[in-house]
Amino acid sequence: xxxxxAVPELYPLVKTGGLGDVAAALPPALARAGADVRVLMxxxxxxxxxSRAKPVADLGQPLGAGPATLLEGRIPDSGLALWLIDNPAxxxxxxxxxLTPDGADWPDNGLRFxxxxxxxxxxxxxxxxxxxxxxxVHGHDxxxxxxxxxxxxxxxxxxxxxxxxxxxxYPGMFPPDILPRLGLxxxxxxxxxxxxxxxxxxxxxxxxxxxxxxxxxxxxxREITTTPHGCGMEGILAERTQDLTGILNGADYAxxxxxxxxxxxxxxxDSDLEAGKAANKAALQRRLGLxxQPDAPLMxxxxxxxxxxxxxxxxxxxxxxxxxxxxxxxxGAGDKKQxxxxxxxxxxxxxxxxxxxxxxxxxxxxLMAGADLFLMPSRFEPCGLTQIYAMRYGTxxxxxxxxxxxxxxxxxGYDSLLTGAATGFxxxxxxxxxxxxxxxxxxxxxxxxxxxWRRIQAAARQRNFGWDAAAADYLxxxxxxxx
Numbered sequence: 001x002x003x004x005x006a007v008p009e010l011y012p013l014v015k016t017g018g019l020g021d022v023a024a025a026l027p028p029a030l031a032r033a034g035a036d037v038r039v040l041m042x043x044x045x046x047x048x049x050x051s052r053a054k055p056v057a058d059l060g061q062p063l064g065a066g067p068a069t070l071l072e073g074r075i076p077d078s079g080l081a082l083w084l085i086d087n088p089a090x091x092x093x094x095x096x097x098x099l100t101p102d103g104a105d106w107p108d109n110g111l112r113f114x115x116x117x118x119x120x121x122x123x124x125x126x127x128x129x130x131x132x133x134x135x136x137v138h139g140h141d142x143x144x145x146x147x148x149x150x151x152x153x154x155x156x157x158x159x160x161x162x163x164x165x166x167x168x169x170y171p172g173m174f175p176p177d178i179l180p181r182l183g184l185x186x187x188x189x190x191x192x193x194x195x196x197x198x199x200x201x202x203x204x205x206x207x208x209x210x211x212x213x214x215x216x217x218x219x220x221x222r223e224i225t226t227t228p229h230g231c232g233m234e235g236i237l238a239e240r241t242q243d244l245t246g247i248l249n250g251a252d253y254a255x256x257x258x259x260x261x262x263x264x265x266x267x268x269x270d271s272d273l274e275a276g277k278a279a280n281k282a283a284l285q286r287r288l289g290l291x292x293q294p295d296a297p298l299m300x301x302x303x304x305x306x307x308x309x310x311x312x313x314x315x316x317x318x319x320x321x322x323x324x325x326x327x328x329x330x331x332g333a334g335d336k337k338q339x340x341x342x343x344x345x346x347x348x349x350x351x352x353x354x355x356x357x358x359x360x361x362x363x364x365x366x367l368m369a370g371a372d373l374f375l376m377p378s379r380f381e382p383c384g385l386t387q388i389y390a391m392r393y394g395t396x397x398x399x400x401x402x403x404x405x406x407x408x409x410x411x412x413g414y415d416s417l418l419t420g421a422a423t424g425f426x427x428x429x430x431x432x433x434x435x436x437x438x439x440x441x442x443x444x445x446x447x448x449x450x451x452x453w454r455r456i457q458a459a460a461r462q463r464n465f466g467w468d469a470a471a472a473d474y475l476x477x478x479x480x481x482x483x
Contacts (some may be wrong), residue, residue: 001034001135001475001479002036002132002133003027003035003037003136003478004037004038004040004123004136005023006117006119006120006144007019007039007041007140007143008041008042008097008116009023009041010039010041010082012077013044013047013050013051014047014096016098018166018216018249018383018384018385019140019141021252021385022140022166023041024077024252025250025251025467026467026471027075027080028078028467029466029468030471030474031080032471033468033471033472035475037080037081038080038082038132038134040083040123041082041085042085042090042091042116043091043092044097045091048073051073052073052074053073054071054072055070055086056070056083056130059085059122062119063115065087065111065115066087066088066090068119069087070083070084070085070086070119070123071084071086085115085119090115110181110200111178113142113143113146113172114178114202116143116144116146117139117143117146117147117149117150118183120147121137121148121151121154135159135160135482136159136161136478136481138163139161139162139164140164140166141164141165141167142202142203142206143202145206145207146205146206147163147206148163148208148211149193149205149208151209153188157483159482161210161481162210162211162212162214162477162478163210163213163214164213165207165215165216165224166382167382168203168229170203171233172203173196173200174200176195176200179200193205194208196232207236207240211243211481212477212480213237213240213243213245214477215247216246216248216383217247217383219402219403219406219407221246223380223402223403229380245473245477247470247473247474248383248408248470249383249388249404249465250465250466250469250470251389251466251467256365256389256392258369258394263361263366264283264369265279265284265370268369273457273461276369277369277372277394280366281294281298281370281371282370284369284370284371285298287363288329290327290329293327296325297326297442298370298371299327299371299372299373299374299375299439300329300330300370300373300390300395301314301331302331302368303330303334303386304333305332305334305338305339306335306338307335307379309378310376310377310379310430311334311377312432313377313430313432314375314377314435315338315342315345316432321439321440322352324443327352328353328354329353329370330342330346330354331358332357332359333357333359368393368395369393371390371395372395372396372446373395374386374390375397375398376399376400377399378399379400379402381399381400381404381405382403384403387399387408387409387424388408388463391408391423392460392461392463393461396423396424396425396442396460397425399424399425400426400435406426408463409424409425410422417452421459422459423456424442425439425442426438
């Protein structure tokens with residue numbers, strides 16, 4: 001089966017969140033299962049050099065955005081074919097894939113990611129300039145949402161179309177006057193098409209024009225058919241429940257595995273879990289300037305700083321948690337007020353709190369290996385990957401029962417402790433009080449029941465969220481719509 005992936009980011013070339021990890025890990029898993037996969041993304045500055053890409057096809061001057069060329073290179077870690085849309089006017093610039101160096105949205109994002117959808121559609125036709133035509137085109141998030149709209153508007157023979165929602169909160173909204181520039185029929189701007197609150201929504205286009213819809217966990221698939229998780233599109237999703245599937249994201253254990261992680265102080269496995277965790281905890285405390293206190297429970301956070309991620313709940317609960325002798329290590333960026341609040345906390349409590357604003361891949365691995373607890377109080381979470389990584393490192397997650405968090409973490413309750421199924425601590429309501437109680441339950445087990453703690457660690461480490469199972473589910477879905 002031939003599959004074209006259309007994505008806006010891909011680790012290790014460019015990553016802003018979990019989508020980059022998914023784009024890097026799912027195609028190799030599909031390839032291991034026998035699929036022929038090509039990954040398509042924009043040629044942001046420097047990507048052609050990193051992937052050693054060379055021109056393979058002329059794409060003309062689509063959308064009036066200047067000359068576009070298709071480059072072909074290789075994804076650094078997997079070696080899979082990578083297709084890059086080379087349009088210097090839209091992509092050869094400093095800054096991130098979506099934001100300017102000052103942190104604002106690129107003003108031409110509507111055109112930039114329309115080109116991603118257009119290119120995915122153009123390369124999916126039987127007259128593709130590459131000579132390679134996919135059986136399935138699989139677009140991810142709003143940035144690839146126009147793929148199906150273009151294919152339908154052209155009225156050509158087309159592959160099956162799958163569209164994956166990674167987060168409903170980002171609808172890809174642009175003023176309606178962009179429609180003529182997109183080259184799509186005016187009739188597409190309506191309640192049954194691209195219109196969303198008086199704007200064009202690329203996410204809605206993905207929902208309307210794809211044959212099958214997926215999202216990144218079974219619970220989130222149910223949640224988005226209801227208010228408020230559907231973000232105003234729950235009606236469309238409720239109508240398409242027969243076409244909507246929740247397939248849980250996987251973890252790339254070739255990258256996130258303490259047994260051979262080059263970023264951590266000491267590698268470890270089940271045979272030396274306790275000693276390995278202790279060595280990494282001491283190294284992390286030294287790096288962060290925290291007192292080397294082996295008995296102080298060290299809580300880690302790796303997150304975008306936002307209300308969605310429950311960081312306001314964390315700020316509210318921290319005074320009480322720190323008063324109980326815990327330490328905090330936080331890595332993240334986002335809302336400026338929250339950045340300032342966490343920075344001020346670290347300045348006021350340097351012996352207990354260390355805050356790194358920004359992102360560091362090596363530090364993320366060190367936090368996973370050195371911390372005792374991983375805190376994830378998200379109000380909603382489509383899937384989440386960091387709690388999965390944490391479990392493999394024996395770092396027990398404290399999470400809100402929502403989305404993929406509910407699907408991956410088993411609460412340390414009476415029955416699960418008896419059966420050995422517990423893998424973390426789950427709280428029910430997105431409130432500071434409920435979150436604080438969840439962390440305090442974890443602290444109590446850590447301090448007073450060390451044998452129970454080790455049993456939960458062992459169960460967490462044994463959970464396998466590898467990508468091969470997800471790849472099998474995707475292939476089954478693809479077969480249903482393969483032409």
